[in-house]
Amino acid sequence: MNLPPLIQTFVLHFGEMGSRWGINRTVGQIYALLYLSDQPLNADQIVESLGFSRSNVAMGLKELASMNLVMLKHKPDDRKDYFDTHEDIWDIVRNLVEARRKREVEPTLSMLRSIILEQPVTDVEKHAQKKMHEMHDLIEMLTRWYKEMQRLETERLVRFLNMGAKIYDFFQFKNKTDHPIETTSESD
Amino acid sequence: MNLPPLIQTFVLHFGEMGSRWGINRTVGQIYALLYLSDQPLNADQIVESLGFSRSNVAMGLKELASMNLVMLKHKPDDRKDYFDTHEDIWDIVRNLVEARRKREVEPTLSMLRSIILEQPVTDVEKHAQKKMHEMHDLIEMLTRWYKEMQRLETERLVRFLNMGAKIYDFFQFKNKTDHPIETTSESD
DNA sequence: CTCTGTTTTCAGTATATACTGAAAATAAAG
DNA sequence: CTTTATTTTCAGTATATACTGAAAACAGAG
Numbered sequence: 001m002n003l004p005p006l007i008q009t010f011v012l013h014f015g016e017m018g019s020r021w022g023i024n025r026t027v028g029q030i031y032a033l034l035y036l037s038d039q040p041l042n043a044d045q046i047v048e049s050l051g052f053s054r055s056n057v058a059m060g061l062k063e064l065a066s067m068n069l070v071m072l073k074h075k076p077d078d079r080k081d082y083f084d085t086h087e088d089i090w091d092i093v094r095n096l097v098e099a100r101r102k103r104e105v106e107p108t109l110s111m112l113r114s115i116i117l118e119q120p121v122t123d124v125e126k127h128a129q130k131k132m133h134e135m136h137d138l139i140e141m142l143t144r145w146y147k148e149m150q151r152l153e154t155e156r157l158v159r160f161l162n163m164g165a166k167i168y169d170f171f172q173f174k175n176k177t178d179h180p181i182e183t184t185s186e187s188d
Numbered sequence: 189m190n191l192p193p194l195i196q197t198f199v200l201h202f203g204e205m206g207s208r209w210g211i212n213r214t215v216g217q218i219y220a221l222l223y224l225s226d227q228p229l230n231a232d233q234i235v236e237s238l239g240f241s242r243s244n245v246a247m248g249l250k251e252l253a254s255m256n257l258v259m260l261k262h263k264p265d266d267r268k269d270y271f272d273t274h275e276d277i278w279d280i281v282r283n284l285v286e287a288r289r290k291r292e293v294e295p296t297l298s299m300l301r302s303i304i305l306e307q308p309v310t311d312v313e314k315h316a317q318k319k320m321h322e323m324h325d326l327i328e329m330l331t332r333w334y335k336e337m338q339r340l341e342t343e344r345l346v347r348f349l350n351m352g353a354k355i356y357d358f359f360q361f362k363n364k365t366d367h368p369i370e371t372t373s374e375s376d
Numbered sequence: 377c378t379c380t381g382t383t384t385t386c387a388g389t390a391t392a393t394a395c396t397g398a399a400a401a402t403a404a405a406g
Numbered sequence: 407c408t409t410t411a412t413t414t415t416c417a418g419t420a421t422a423t424a425c426t427g428a429a430a431a432c433a434g435a436g
Contacts, residue, residue, distance in 0.1 A: 004310065021210075022209075036315070036316040038316075055425080062384085103208055111198070120194060132224070145352040243396065267411060269412080
């Protein structure tokens with residue numbers, strides 16, 4: 001690896017963190033490199049920069065593509081595949097969260113859906129099923145909320161996030177006065 | 189392992205998912221078992237239920253304790269340590285998210301903090317640093333928002349999440365009319 | 377069609393992580 | 407203090423995951 005120190009630190013960090021983020025070192029480093037690069041890179045350039053085997057890089061890129069974290073691009077008169085990350089960092093967040101939801105949440109949700117349909121026999125099972133139901137409802141609630149956020153375009157999402165504290169006050173206010181809040185025509 | 193089928197399915201699923209959630213099979217299964225149990229369990233009972241070695245269970249419990257996902261309890265005239273999960277499922281979420289933030293976000297944030305202080309030399313480094321700055325600001329923003337949510341008590345948090353769609357409308361409304369919204373005395 | 381540059385696959389190997397059993401540490405009870 | 411119940415540590419081993427190199431598949435150019 002022979003990268004400018006600033007870039008190297010970042011790339012190595014992403015490699016190390018990879019395992020905590022459910023991706024491996026190779027994938028982490030490749031993503032970091034592409035994120036910092038001011039132009040799309042091809043697999044050979046990545047091999048050159050990071051020192052992994054060609055096949056390992058190919059697999060890493062495939063995984064990143066499956067998570068919609070990299071985009072395939074082409075240059076005129078060049079048959080090589082070039083890879084790039086999204087321009088808008090919020091698109092990165094959206095794709096990242098979606099990929100993790102699919103991997104980490106969706107399987108559990110469907111397991112819960114099927115299991116709460118079954119008939120509990122003993123009291124122990126009854127209690128267990130109640131807890132599972134509780135978890136199921138919570139995940140569904142968070143998922144519903146997440147899907148709504150996912151639809152917000154960047155500008156509104158940012159504004160919404162920056163409102164955080166004020167929204168908190170807003171609910172405090174609502175709570176104290178007990179007046180329903182008119183936002184659109186719809187009410188609670 | 190000899191558990192009621194309903195419980196066994198759930199426990200095994202948590203074990204399998206463990207690796208995707210950054211915990212291992214043992215930790216996943218132990219947590220699942222404790223979550224479903226209607227009473228605190230001691231290490232021997234967990235060994236009995238799951239078939240892991242005593243030491244593996246001890247390590248798993250230690251890890252769960254470090255993430256504040258299990259609580260230590262004692263019974264009268266019994267020297268054994270008993271473990272239990274939180275009553276309120278939202279407390280579980282709060283502790284879970286906090287544990288993951290510490291592991292998965294905090295180290296990156298401090299790496300970024302230190303790296304954006306350095307002096308870039310080349311144009312390539314300048315561009316890279318700009319991208320790092322962008323990432324840093326985004327993570328800080330999300331963290332700030334998260335900390336505010338973390339402070340909300342369960343009832344308000346649930347109400348807030350259920351508002352999701354309406355808040356979206358609310359911003360649409362704001363956007364169209366361009367009137368600042370009065371919530372408390374403070375304004376934008 | 378063949379040739380050439382490129383990507384993908386996959387069996388084998390290396391590395392990292394999880395797990396165990398035995399021994400050490402701890403802490404309550406006598 | 408010693409004894410006994412319990413938890414923790416840790417070196418060694420097993421298992422799972424990552425990584426490589428060689429070969430196969432693919433795709434555009436002639």
